[in-house]
Amino acid sequence: MRRTRRSSSRLRIMPVLGFLAALLLPLGLTFAPHATAAPAADPVRVMPLGDSITGSPGCWRATLWNRLLNSGYTDIDFVGTLPPQGCGQAHDGDNEGHGGELVTNVADQNLLPGRLAATRPDIVVMHFGTNDVWSSIAPDRILAAYTKLVTQMRASNPDMRILVAQLIPMNPGSCAACAQRVVDFNARIPDWARATGTERSPITVVDQWTGFSTATDTYDGAHPNASGDDKIAARWFPALAAVLDAGVPQDPGGPGDPGGPAACTARFRAVSTWQGGYQGEVTVTNTSASAASGWTATVVPAGGARLTQVWNGTHTTAADGTATVTNVAWNGALAPGASATFGFVATAPATAGAPAATVTCTAKTPAA
Secondary structure: OOOOOOOOHHHHHHHHHHHHHHHHHHHOOOOOOOOOOOOOOOOEEEEEEEOHHHHOOOOHHHHHHHHHHHOOOOOEEEOOOEOOOOOOOOOOOOEEEOOOOOHHHHHHOOOHHHHHHHHOOOEEEEEOOHHHHHOOOOHHHHHHHHHHHHHHHHHHOOOOEEEEEEOOOOOOOOOOOHHHHHHHHHOOHHHHHHHHOOOOOOEEEEEOOOOOOHHHHEOOOOOEOHHHHHHHHHHHHHHHHHHHHHOOOOOOOOOOOOOOOOOEEEEEEEEEEEOOEEEEEEEEEEOOOOOEOEEEEEEEEOOOOEEEEEEOOEEEEOOOOOEEEEOOOOOOOEOOOOEEEEEEEEEOOOOOOOOOEEEEEEEEOOOO
């Protein structure tokens, strides 16, 4: 992260001004106070998040950084707990691209909150999941990990702007099935983003797959070469520039700060299953230090399942099966740390597999 160096010239000038003032006072002359410029806003902090494609060395970051600077976006700061790793051109190399990491492991082991606390990003640029796809982890589980990371990002900064990539193609010699797995996973990301994004913390999907060739843009069927770095940076640039142009709220009251906006998390569990359906339960928890006057949860059942009955909440279901559940009169008010639970019955096709759902929530702050 960049550091600002303070100039000592002001310190040298002040004694001279004091001496001149002493000379002019007997003449009845005084100096008017010099107006002090308002402090500049902090740079917008951008966290590149992912695995080795992002961080080892992840030279698309260097290309993107310089393209942003050359286009006039100078008040930015790439942040992360990892240092630069070369790339042959000057750039702000801080990043959160950990080689070999699985996004499911980062979620399961709660690795992200500490990294967020150390870097406090305003925007996250995420290309994450290649190792999970390579390991044949189901898309539902990867997307559940995405949702958990987004929840943790919003706990760090309720106004977090999130850019999520549809993964670059993959066709390594040791994984013949990987090419189709990437296609299948990428097809799920836009619906997930629509269900998970909020007005306050939107999610932008960036297509890094189309037009990217494993034959000409990678050196091993998975990791980008110089041509691939240029293509990745070119896809990130307009999406990130649009977020910067729109303006990013900075230094928000954290969800854990007294008087800060109410924030929440949602957790799904399957209660029981039967042929053609299951009973599920979602627990909504107020994770902030402020009271919540109500909540809304979004449930995206996996495998084509659909909610047909809900209790302890009212619900609507979209054409794609996404269900929106709001509190009822008796369980909307949540003190800090308090939880409310609603249950539901879902129908599911025989091919749906084990019950799973991506769940998110938003909380309302009591009116002043």
